[in-house]
Amino acid sequence: MGKGLGEIDEGMARKIGQELQVDFVVFGSLTKLGQSASLDLKVLDVKGEKGIQPVFIQASRMEEMIAKVDDLARQIDEKILGYPLAPVMVAKKPSPAEVREAAPSIPTIPAFKPAVPGATHLDFLQSRPFPFEIVGMAIGDLDGDGRPVILYITSANFAPGPPGEPRWWTVARFTPQGWQFTEVAPANHNYSTGSLYLEEGVWRIIGPTGRGPQPAGSGGEVAVWASKDQGKTWRKERDVTSGSLRNHNYVRRPVNAHADFYAFWADGDPDRFSPSYLYFTNRAGSSVWRLPYDMAGESARPVAVKTAGLGDERTVSSRILVYTRNYVSEGKGYVHDNIQSSVGAIRKMGAEKGFGVDSSDEPAVFTLENLKRYRAVVFSNSNNEAFASDAQREAFRSYIRGGGAVVGIHSATGSERKWPYFWSVMGGKFLRHPKLQKFTVRVADRGHPSTRSLPATFEWEDECYYHDNFAPGLRVLLVTDPSKLDDPKLAEYPGDRYGAEMPLAWYKHFDGGRQFYTALGHKKEHYSDPILYQHILGGILWAMGIEK
Structure with missing residues (x-):
């Protein structure tokens, strides 16, 4: 913190650290003389065991300060940890030829066998049989007809936020004619997660398909989507959450899910540290319950909320x-x-x-x-x-x-x-x-x-x-x-x-x-x-x- 925002001395820094319940406080000043600039910082051990330790960087131009941020962070870490760290080494980007030459051969995986004779590592692999059931995954033969169905998100590139758009919640299903793909709804992030339910007469998706209050982060507002023609067309049945303070994400299908406990998820602010509450809904998505944030005993009743948006009783x-x-x-x-x-x-x-x-x-x-x-x-x-x-x-x-x-x-x-x-x-x-x-x-x-x-x-x-x-x-x-x-x-x-x-x-x-x-x-x-x-x-x- 510089003088322009109120000068902070050691006593004030220690008091702030004690109020915020942190171990260390970094404070100091930025000085600019002509084109040159210097950053004079002090690392304060709030408990007083190490005292104040200085950190200093300077540059001939203000723009060069940005390039020294990593070095500054390393110095601060060293003051806190009490021992030197190795400087960060930036590797030279290899050429395509070097990448090809260094690429290892892909070994045979003993636990897997080719699904089709003559298949390569680029094909789907069939796992060996397991003596237990795998549940809760939005992928596989969930309706027992021998044909897999997969729910996933496509994106324009690897970038998780808006740079990766357009992206879509997509259902892939294997039919006698081969794989068929259906785009269900736009998605806002690569890491948004929902669940697929395949039941007689209707398939459902419950997931954060709506834009949430942190639109660049994973998750969003939860909705129920349904298909009555085995995934060829989809229609949104209901918005489960709305008006939320934090995004909802990681909607899971519970083991032995039933009509009143059909989907389970958490909320949270993906942009910063925040509270996180747990919720569940029924098959229709018409009611939402929130689990207690703190429990005084071994059990507690969930609280019915009108919308799962705000994370506590303020939702009502x-x-x-x-x-x-x-x-x-x-x-x-x-x-x-x-x-x-x-x-x-x-x-x-x-x-x-x-x-x-x-x-x-x-x-x-x-x-x-x-x-x-x-x-x-x-x-x-x-x-x-x-x-x-x-x-x-x-x-x-x-x-x-x-x-x-x-x-x-x-x-x-x-x-x-x-x-x-x-x-x-x-x-x-x-x-x-x-x-x-x-x-x-x-x-x-x-x-x-x-x-x-x-x-x-x-x-x-x-x-x-x-x-x-x-x-x-x-x-x-x-x-x-x-x-x-x-x-x-x-x-x-x-x-x-x-x-x-x-x-x-x-x-x-x-x-x-x-x-x-x-x-x-x-x-x-x-x-x-x-x-x-x-x-x-x-x-x-x-x-x-x-x-x-």
Whole structure:
């Protein structure tokens, strides 16, 4: 982390490491002088056993720094492991002639015999008989007629994500006339997995054939497909999941599957570390049950959910909690007079878009059991001490790690100023602001639901918030030029740290959840202004997983 995002010293780095429960923290600064650049990092052992160890790389041009990333990573690994690693060697790509010359001959496999006399290694091989049944595979003679059927995915090339498109879920079946192939539905990834069911009168596929919330990753939304002519034509019978926060994948046919326990799978975010829940459905795909994430005993009942999308009880209720606490245990903190206006605006959004809204300023709402009711928690102009106990903080942390979403509005970043984990959730910590004034806001990212309807630039009168301790991985949505603000203390902070683009709104993923924040919204009348109204609505819908 560089100085432009809030300078971090050893004490702060250690505190952050302790809050995040990690063993090591890497921090430092990037310096650019003319065309040359240097990266000065420090590897901190959070437990204090090894102390601080420096890591340094430099380059004559900024572009050359990228080529040294592997060397930098190796140095960091050496500091952590405590012994030198061999440098990474890049092998020279052999010529086609060298490949042919070095290609080994293919030995005979004793466990297999040619299916047809005279067959080569390029043909299908028939395995020797096994004294047990192989089940759960979407391949083979599943209907007992002696003719194999295979479910698989084709792709344009080896690339697993969008570069490998087009790709198709495909059924291959062997008939007296030879192999016949049917494309069933588009597929989004090479590693998406479903199962094939061959029953008298109907064949079924249950798998993630629909686009999910992480469209470039494996899996997606689960659906049931059926064929009544032995795989010649297919029709989608039902979407099993929809509106999910995480992709569903690896749909398996259970051993001894029956009508009420017909397919079994997991969800998860393929782009980052996330919670993962287990689900199963019936033959029709009309009901979905979720297995408990934690079990207190040797057995527990599965929970019926309306859709398998969100990974916990929030699937049943599309509700959000608007939290507005302003409290200081010693002295008096500032309380905004816009709170009721903001809550009223969010209630109106819920009525328009079909989600429920509860509001509270009581920290007692922060229990894990209560938070499971909510798809998102909105800190609307909260300030200072948001929680009254460490148990409430831990409930909040567990909610985030369970996939919970958080929205912060205006002074929300002034809450929990002594808890680094909360800063990481919000994306930064409020520092101060100059006097109320007009300034120009520019949209830095038009691809997000919170900015799609906004003008490219607009004039806005507000408290222009300065933040520090920015969290890594922020996707900035709105910016302003701080040099144009009327602020006698501008040289002290932010100075020239941001150049002409100081962040005002952003979104990100952190610790299993998703977060959206906007610094706008000091005045009561802001919440009836179409610009802020649509900006906040888009942020809430994104956090809830309703809009992408």
